[in-house]
Amino acid sequence: MPETPQTEAPVLEAPAVEEPLVEESLVEEVSIDGMCGVY
């Protein structure tokens, strides 16, 4: 698997759920359905 370092590209934020994501938030919410690679 190639491992050359890549330039820092802005990565997509997890989409907003109940609240817009706040930078300083100590909690981030994701759905368990939101992970690719399971049945």
Added chain:
Amino acid sequence: MTAVLPGRPVGGRLVDQFEYGLDAPICLTWELTYACNLACVHCLSSSGRRDPRELSTAEAERVIDELQRMQVFYVNVGGGEPTVRPDFWHLLDYAVGHDVGVKFSTNGIKLSKARAAQLARTDYVDVQISLDGATAEVNDRVRGAGSFATATRALENLAEAGMRDMKVSVVVTRENAGQLDAFKALTDSYGAQLRLTRLRPSGRGADVWGSLHPTQAQQRNLYQWLLAHGENVLTGDSFFHLSAFGEALPGLNLCGAGRVVCLIDPVGDVYACPFAIHENFLAGNVRHEGGFQKVWQESELFADLRSPQTGGACTKCAHFDACRGGCMAAKFFTGLPLDGPDPECVQGYGETALAARDGGRAAPKSSLDHSHTGPVRGQPTLLGLPAMPPAKICEESPLVGLDGCTT
């Protein structure tokens, strides 16, 4: 415990933590057996025949003990058809009794009224029924004669037993892509939840992918349908490559293989994900010293996958942030380089890449193939094989009665 590497960021986003590793997968898939009563044309695990080296009941219990120690929240159990293992119901109870939630994927063959009633009263167990057509006509071409009836009978039994929110998992294909509304209506009628998932060219899927994967137009339609109607529709984040169409779909929108998920196969091999059952994605085996935990936390393959991945040519595309180059398994099994476009790239770069493939070089194929070798009762007709009546609910072997069978 995974070592806290120098440089692990404090705070920030969850996805940034993945490259430094998690102590345990967030979800994982566990295929209990390669045996199956069906012979679906696109089976991602090329299942059918039991492997003689399958984990024993005791070995499976040890895996569950490990998952409990690692505090894995829940495990997706599948196969083959997991319920054809005689110890399936015992292992289900064992998992729940050891703090590991279970979602199991089934074609419904063993979900009698009694089993449905039992499941309806068991917490921490989710049932997922596989279905690939909103009608028997569409479904059975891919999954085999009688499979639609088996699945809907199971759904009826579950609904009658008071179970709600069981899942119906549909692989979106060229043949069923027009049935999205019908699927939603079907699942609503049973009080079930619809799950749409992507067809990958994995296992037997590689053989039919060319003719079965949705067209670009169908992909666009699916994307729009998900945005408009998909609020209660699960996708397992399997369509993150479609996010390049515009607004991102819900989910992490990236490949979880080896980072947040992995697969344990029936003989204890650990792969990066259930769509990547191939030696190149084999991280280790749970039977070896250190068990599953050691593989998850220390395997070279997973360390590789957790390091920043190069997007190669894709990084120059304006949509790379959204699609992250798509699905590793889809690229691998269509013979495309991993640092290039997904074969179903919505910008069309995948199609170009497929056309440019060296014609003489075959796409990689796993040496593992547990497909039935002879004719199977109720086998799918997509590939032009003759239809034969399906096996009854009590018959485990799809080969029952074939010798000298007259019906």
Added chain:
Amino acid sequence: MAPPPETTAVVFDAALPWQRARAVALRPEPFGALVYSFATRKLSFLKSKQLVTVVQTLADHPSATAAIEASGVPETQRAAYVKALADLARSHMIEERTSVPPTTRELAAGPCAEAGNP
């Protein structure tokens, strides 16, 4: 932004006693913890070890405020911790404690992963 239908409006009062919700499992990680609700299938990522301590000790204190103070959170950061707990309350990861701290938890049929408990 309106809360999704499945969450009833929860007003977070830090002066009340709180506890981790019953259908919730918490797993410490190097960066903090992952928290999973079997009821909502939501996964939350707690970004600081101190927040993890606060959540784990909520049931031992007469109020959320007391739990935050007892975990040694500096005064300047307490508002952020109150907000974090409010987020967790809204997503039903923590719930109000309506009686004395329970010694045994009343679970729905079948055990739940109560990670972190001895």
